[in-house]
Amino acid sequence: MTNEVEAGETGRTGPDTGAPSGPPTGRAPAATVEFRHVSKRYDPGAKGPGAVNDLSMFVPAGRICVLVGPSGCGKTTSLKMVNRLIEPTSGQILIDGRDVMQEEATTLRRRIGYVIQQTGLFPHLTIGANVAVVPGLLGWSPERRRQRTDELLSLVGLEPARYRDRYPAQLSGGERQRVGVARALAADPPLMLMDEPFGAVDPIVRERLQNEFLRLQEELAKTILFVTHDIDEAIKMGNLVAVMQTGGLLAQFAPPDEILANPASEFVARFVGTDRGLKRLSLARVGELEPIPPVVARAGEPVALVRPRMVDSRFGYVLLVDDESKPIGWIEFGGVPRDGSLDPALAVPASPLVSRETTLKDALSMMLDADVQAAIVVDRQGRVAGLITVDSVIERLREDRAHEDRVIAAPEAAPAVAR
Ligand SMILES: Nc1ncnc2c1ncn2[C@@H]1O[C@H](COP(=O)(O)OP(=O)(O)OP(=O)(O)O)[C@@H](O)[C@H]1O
Ligand SMILES: [Mg+2]
Numbered sequence: 001m002t003n004e005v006e007a008g009e010t011g012r013t014g015p016d017t018g019a020p021s022g023p024p025t026g027r028a029p030a031a032t033v034e035f036r037h038v039s040k041r042y043d044p045g046a047k048g049p050g051a052v053n054d055l056s057m058f059v060p061a062g063r064i065c066v067l068v069g070p071s072g073c074g075k076t077t078s079l080k081m082v083n084r085l086i087e088p089t090s091g092q093i094l095i096d097g098r099d100v101m102q103e104e105a106t107t108l109r110r111r112i113g114y115v116i117q118q119t120g121l122f123p124h125l126t127i128g129a130n131v132a133v134v135p136g137l138l139g140w141s142p143e144r145r146r147q148r149t150d151e152l153l154s155l156v157g158l159e160p161a162r163y164r165d166r167y168p169a170q171l172s173g174g175e176r177q178r179v180g181v182a183r184a185l186a187a188d189p190p191l192m193l194m195d196e197p198f199g200a201v202d203p204i205v206r207e208r209l210q211n212e213f214l215r216l217q218e219e220l221a222k223t224i225l226f227v228t229h230d231i232d233e234a235i236k237m238g239n240l241v242a243v244m245q246t247g248g249l250l251a252q253f254a255p256p257d258e259i260l261a262n263p264a265s266e267f268v269a270r271f272v273g274t275d276r277g278l279k280r281l282s283l284a285r286v287g288e289l290e291p292i293p294p295v296v297a298r299a300g301e302p303v304a305l306v307r308p309r310m311v312d313s314r315f316g317y318v319l320l321v322d323d324e325s326k327p328i329g330w331i332e333f334g335g336v337p338r339d340g341s342l343d344p345a346l347a348v349p350a351s352p353l354v355s356r357e358t359t360l361k362d363a364l365s366m367m368l369d370a371d372v373q374a375a376i377v378v379d380r381q382g383r384v385a386g387l388i389t390v391d392s393v394i395e396r397l398r399e400d401r402a403h404e405d406r407v408i409a410a411p412e413a414a415p416a417v418a419r
Contacts, residue, residue, distance in 0.1 A: 030062040049249070065239070067242045068227075073247070110189075111190060156178040174209060197226070240254070241253070289360070295319065297320055350370065354375045
């Protein structure tokens with residue numbers, strides 16, 4: 001059965017090179033998922049909207065698509081239709097172009113990882129046995145199951161020797177969530193469904209699990225449908241965000257920045273909140289701002305050479321650097337001696353260092369914490385690449401706001417809701 005699935009995957013994603021023999025090695029290809037006019041009514045006789053209404057969206061391979069919306073808007077129902085725990089009333093769901101209804105449900109489920117709301121570990125099975133459920137169903141040898149279980153427990157940060165023989169009740173909430181993720185990954189599925197996978201833990205553990213998972217995804221590059229009711233989590237985790245509203249309606253389907261910049265409706269705007277500008281700062285990086293060139297001087301450089309560079313600087317400080325262009329500290333223009341050379345002892349090391357990859361939210365927070373106006377942008381070698389200032393970040397917020405005002409004044413300028 002394994003080979004059948006693998007052969008199918010190979011055939012769809014590239015030239016047919018024949019089914020691989022033996023256990024799969026390397027990374028399983030990621031799948032595409034498409035909803036085509038999918039609706040679900042639990043009670044076909046009832047009036048009013050069903051649980052899911054005419055949902056259409058396409059998720060490319062290797063991307064995380066987050067379904068977000070208030071309780072009861074149809075998120076779990078949408079997920080469960082993908083692995084046929086629930087069947088749609090109308091419409092189609094295609095995985096790699098193939099209608100899920102045309103595949104046997106159990107075969108389908110074995111190649112879709114599923115992390116259910118409230119982790120859903122089997123309480124009477126050990127952690128190891130929980131992780132190995134699908135490999136067991138796929139008929140893997142005990143040795144191979146054991147190997148895979150240990151590999152996955154390590155991957156999610158649980159030391160196999162300490163955890164594999166315990167029972168779910170002997171784990172913390174955060175640890176159980178990790179086991180849930182490990183179990184869903186067990187058979188290396190090309191598609192993962194995750195229903196509020198980090199829902200049941202406190203905000204600090206949640207943040208850590210999110211970061212670990214994003215790091216893991218950089219390696220795994222799975223296609224993931226991820227459900228949450230938390231808009232901040234959606235923005236952080238999603239390459240694409242599907243905002244759903246009560247009545248199972250898709251209110252907007254777009255990358256997170258687009259949702260924040262151009263909410264497609266009043267509902268989306270209210271759902272993402274009034275701090276859209278600040279949220280966007282967590283998506284923007286320092287590298288997107290034009291760096292401000294500081295007046296740079298080398299330690300020991302004669303003042304006579306530095307003064308001409310100070311003439312048309314807006315920023316009243318000299319940035320002193322060492323021979324490798326790494327920052328030493330600031331000397332206020334007023335503190336620059338009349339002659340002689342620039343002594344490192346005159347410099348105050350005040351500014352936080354940021355890289356082009358630092359988010360604007362973090363950079364702003366570092367500057368506010370240090371109570372300074374500027375942060376020094378350094379490259380990978382730690383050399384000065386420029387400055388960003390509190391003002392330049394605020395300016396960026398203003399530009400976003402001006403853009404939003406234009407959209408609100410002319411709503412037809414907002415892009416179409418979903419594909
Ligand atoms: N088995 C069922 N039978 C009848 N109605 C159901 C069933 N499961 C869900 N519903 C209804 O369908 C709607 C969507 O439910 P669903 O579980 O998909 O919501 P959700 O967005 O996942 O909510 P939550 O954030 O609370 O988990 C709700 O009105 C719910 O009451
Ligand atoms: Mg749900």
